[in-house]
Amino acid sequence: MSLKGSQAAGSAVHTVDAGWHRVHPASPFVRGWVGLVAVVYFFGRDAFERMLQGRSLVDPHFNARVPWLLAGGGAVLLLAVGGFLLSWYFYRYQVAEGYVRVNTGFLFKQQRQARLDRVQAIDIVQPLLPRILGLAELKFDVADAGRSAVRLSYLPLEQAKQLRATILARAAGVAGVDGVAPVAPEQLVVSVPPSRLLGSLLLSEHTVAIVLGAAASVALSVYTDNDAILLAVIPAFLGIGAAYWGSFNKGYNFSAAISPDGIRFRYGLLDTRVQTLPPGRIQAVKVTQPPIWRIFGWYRIHVNVAGYGGGERHEHAARTTLLPVGRKAEVMRMLSLVLPDPGVDQPERVFSAGLEGLAPRGQTGPLDGFVTTPRRAWLLAPLGWRRNGFLSTRTALLLRSGRWWHALVIVPHQRTQSMTLQQGPLARLFGVADLVLHTTAGPVSPRLFQAGVEQAVELFDQQAASAREARQHESREQLPAQPPISIQQKSIQEEAHHHG
Amino acid sequence: MRTAAIDPPGVQWLKVSPKYVTVRLVEWAVGTLLLVAVLALPLVFVQFAGWQWPPLWLAIAVPGLVLIVALWRLVLIPRQVRAIGYAERDDDLLIRRGIFFQRTLVVPYGRMQYVDVAVGPVERALGLCTVKLHTAAAGTHAHLPGLPTAEGARLREQLSARGEARLAGL
Numbered sequence: 001m002s003l004k005g006s007q008a009a010g011s012a013v014h015t016v017d018a019g020w021h022r023v024h025p026a027s028p029f030v031r032g033w034v035g036l037v038a039v040v041y042f043f044g045r046d047a048f049e050r051m052l053q054g055r056s057l058v059d060p061h062f063n064a065r066v067p068w069l070l071a072g073g074g075a076v077l078l079l080a081v082g083g084f085l086l087s088w089y090f091y092r093y094q095v096a097e098g099y100v101r102v103n104t105g106f107l108f109k110q111q112r113q114a115r116l117d118r119v120q121a122i123d124i125v126q127p128l129l130p131r132i133l134g135l136a137e138l139k140f141d142v143a144d145a146g147r148s149a150v151r152l153s154y155l156p157l158e159q160a161k162q163l164r165a166t167i168l169a170r171a172a173g174v175a176g177v178d179g180v181a182p183v184a185p186e187q188l189v190v191s192v193p194p195s196r197l198l199g200s201l202l203l204s205e206h207t208v209a210i211v212l213g214a215a216a217s218v219a220l221s222v223y224t225d226n227d228a229i230l231l232a233v234i235p236a237f238l239g240i241g242a243a244y245w246g247s248f249n250k251g252y253n254f255s256a257a258i259s260p261d262g263i264r265f266r267y268g269l270l271d272t273r274v275q276t277l278p279p280g281r282i283q284a285v286k287v288t289q290p291p292i293w294r295i296f297g298w299y300r301i302h303v304n305v306a307g308y309g310g311g312e313r314h315e316h317a318a319r320t321t322l323l324p325v326g327r328k329a330e331v332m333r334m335l336s337l338v339l340p341d342p343g344v345d346q347p348e349r350v351f352s353a354g355l356e357g358l359a360p361r362g363q364t365g366p367l368d369g370f371v372t373t374p375r376r377a378w379l380l381a382p383l384g385w386r387r388n389g390f391l392s393t394r395t396a397l398l399l400r401s402g403r404w405w406h407a408l409v410i411v412p413h414q415r416t417q418s419m420t421l422q423q424g425p426l427a428r429l430f431g432v433a434d435l436v437l438h439t440t441a442g443p444v445s446p447r448l449f450q451a452g453v454e455q456a457v458e459l460f461d462q463q464a465a466s467a468r469e470a471r472q473h474e475s476r477e478q479l480p481a482q483p484p485i486s487i488q489q490k491s492i493q494e495e496a497h498h499h500g
Numbered sequence: 501m502r503t504a505a506i507d508p509p510g511v512q513w514l515k516v517s518p519k520y521v522t523v524r525l526v527e528w529a530v531g532t533l534l535l536v537a538v539l540a541l542p543l544v545f546v547q548f549a550g551w552q553w554p555p556l557w558l559a560i561a562v563p564g565l566v567l568i569v570a571l572w573r574l575v576l577i578p579r580q581v582r583a584i585g586y587a588e589r590d591d592d593l594l595i596r597r598g599i600f601f602q603r604t605l606v607v608p609y610g611r612m613q614y615v616d617v618a619v620g621p622v623e624r625a626l627g628l629c630t631v632k633l634h635t636a637a638a639g640t641h642a643h644l645p646g647l648p649t650a651e652g653a654r655l656r657e658q659l660s661a662r663g664e665a666r667l668a669g670l
Contacts, residue, residue: 417611417635421603421605424602433506438637440637457508457509460508468592
C-alpha cells in the first residue's frame with residue numbers, strides 16, 4: 001500500500017472517529033514483569049536479605065561498593081521503566097472506516113492494519129496475571145493462516161468487550177457511523193462439565209497408547225531383569241502428565257453460546273480465552289469418536305477457520321476445537337449452529353447416519369442417503385467399506401468414514417477451494433477412486449475414501465458446479481480492494497533498512 | 501489423448517510441450533547420478549580402502565538396485581509427460597497427471613489467490629515455463645509445468661482476468 005493511500009485514508013478518518021487510543025498503561029509492565037523482578041532481585045538481593053535479618057541496610061565492610069551497585073541497579077531499572085513507558089506511549093490503535101490500525105515502536109515503527117470485513121475470528125485472552133489485574137488481550141485473525149494476527153494488549157476487560165462488539169458489528173456491516181455498538185446478548189448453548197472433560201481425557205486414544213507403552217516397558221524390564229528401563233520411563237510420565245494438565249487447563253469450563261455477532265466459546269482454568277466466530281467463517285467441520293468414547297456416546301468437533309492456521313501448537317489445538325467432548329444431542333446443537341441450513345429435510349437423521357450409519361451388506365442401494373464404497377471393493381477396506389461414503393445436500397457435502405474411529409466431515413459448498421480426484425493402480429483394479437477436498441489449513445482434511453468411479457466422477461463434476469452456484473449466491477462479502485492485512489515498517493535511520 | 505476413467509466426461513485436454521521431456525531428463529540425470537555416486541562410495545572403499553564391511557555383494561546390490569529403479573523411471577518419463585494435461589472450462593481449470601497414480605485437479609477461477617510463473621535454467625533454455633496456481637488452501641498443488649513461454653503468459657493473463665471476474669470471499 002502506498003503512503004499516499006494511507007494519508008488519504010487517514011484524513012478521511014479524522015472526520016469520522018479520529019480517535020487513536022492507547023492501551024492500558026500497565027500493559028508493558030504486565031508483559032515484562034519477569035524482567036523487572038529479575039533486575040530488582042539481582043541488584044537488591046543483598047540489601048533485601050539484610051533488611052530481613054534486621055541488620056543495617058548496607059554491609060559496613062563494603063561501604064565503598066554498595067552505593068555503586070545500588071546506583072547501577074537503579075539506572076537499569078530506570079532504563080527498563082523508561083523503555084516500557086515509551087513503548088506504551090507509541091503503542092496506539094484506531095478503529096475507523098472499515099479498518100483496525102495498530103501503530104507500534106518508537107525506533108522501528110510498524111503499522112499494521114486489518115480490514116474489518118475480513119476479520120475471521122476475534123478472541124479475548126486473559127493470561128493469569130492480567131486476569132488478576134482485570135486486563136485482557138484482544139486478538140483477531142484475518143484469513144492468512146494465522147501468521148499475522150492483530151493483537152491489542154492489554155485493555156481493561158470491559159473496554160475489550162466493548163471494542164469486540166464494535167469490531168464485530170462493523171464487520172457484519174451493522175453499526176452506523178455513530179460508533180459504539182451495544183454488546184450483543186448471549187444465549188448459552190452447550191457447556192462441558194469438568195468431570196466429563198476429565199473422563200474424556202482419561203479415555204482418549206492417548207491414554208490407550210500410554211497404557212500399552214507402560215505395559216510393554218514393565219514387561220520388558222521383568223523379562224530382561226533390568227530396573228533401569230523403569231527409571232527411564234519416569235520423565236516420560238512427567239511429560240505425559242504435563243500434556244494432560246495442558247489439555248485440562250485449556251478445556252476446563254468449556255462453554256459455547258450464541259449471540260447475534262457469532263458463536264462465542266469460553267474456556268480455560270488459569271488462562272481464560274473467549275473466542276468469537278462470526279457466522280459463515282467455518283471452512284470445514286469434523287465430528288469424531290474414538291472407540292472407547294462410544295461406551296459413553298461422546299463425540300468431539302474440530303473446525304477449520306481461515307485465520308487460525310494449522311499449527312501444531314497447543315493454542316491452535318484448543319482454538320480449532322468446537323466441542324472437546326459432548327453427547328450426541330449437544331453435537332446436533334453445535335452442528336445446527338455452524339450449519340444453519342444443512343440443505344436436507346431431517347438434518348438430525350442425516351447427521352446420525354453420518355456419525356454411526358452403516359450400509360447394509362447387500363447391494364440394496366443407499367438406505368440412509370449416503371453413497372458408500374461399492375461391494376466389489378470390500379477387499380480394499382474390509383472394515384470401513386460400509387461406512388466410507390458421501391452425501392451431497394443442497395448446501396454442503398457430508399463425508400463419513402471409519403468403522404471404529406467414527407468420523408463425519410462436513411464442507412459447505414461455498415467453502416470448497418479446489419478438489420483432486422485420485423486413483424492408484426489398485427483402486428483402478430477395483431473400480432474406485434478417492435476424492436480430496438482442499439480447504440484452509442487446520443485439523444480437518446476432507447477426503448472421500450474409495451467411492452465407486454462413476455459416483456466419484458459424477459460428484460467431482462457436480463461438486464464443482466454446486467460450489468460455483470453457492471459462491472454466486474453468497475454476496476455478503478465484498479471484493480477486497482486491498483490485501484486484508486498490510487504491514488509497513490520504516491525506521492528513523494535509513495541505514496537500518498540496508499543492514500537488514 | 502486417451503481419456504482415463506476418472507476424467508470428467510467431455511473434456512478436451514490440452515497437452516504440455518513435448519520439450520518438457522528434456523527438462524525431466526536433465527532433472528532425472530542429475531538426481532540419479534548424485535544418488536548412485538553416493539551409494540557407490542562403499543563399493544569404492546571396499547575395493548580400494550580395505551573396508552571389511554559391507555560385504556562386496558551388498559556394496560554392489562544397493563547402487564545396482566537404485567540404478568534399475570531409476571532406469572525404470574527414465575522409461576516412464578515420456579509417458580508421464582504425455583499424461584499431463586489441462587483444460588480451461590468456463591468456471592474452473594482442470595489439471596490431470598499420472599499414469600499409474602492418476603489425479604485430476606479442479607481449481608475454480610474464483611478461488612485463485614494468485615498465479616505464479618516460474619522458469620528454471622533448463623526450462624529457460626528450451627523456452628518453457630511453469631504456471632503455479634495458489635488458493636487459500638495449502639493442499640492445492642496446482643503446478644502446470646512445461647508450457648511454452650507464450651502459452652504460459654497467455655494462461656497467466658487469462659487466469660488472472662477470469663479470477664478477478666469471479667473472485668469470491670473465503
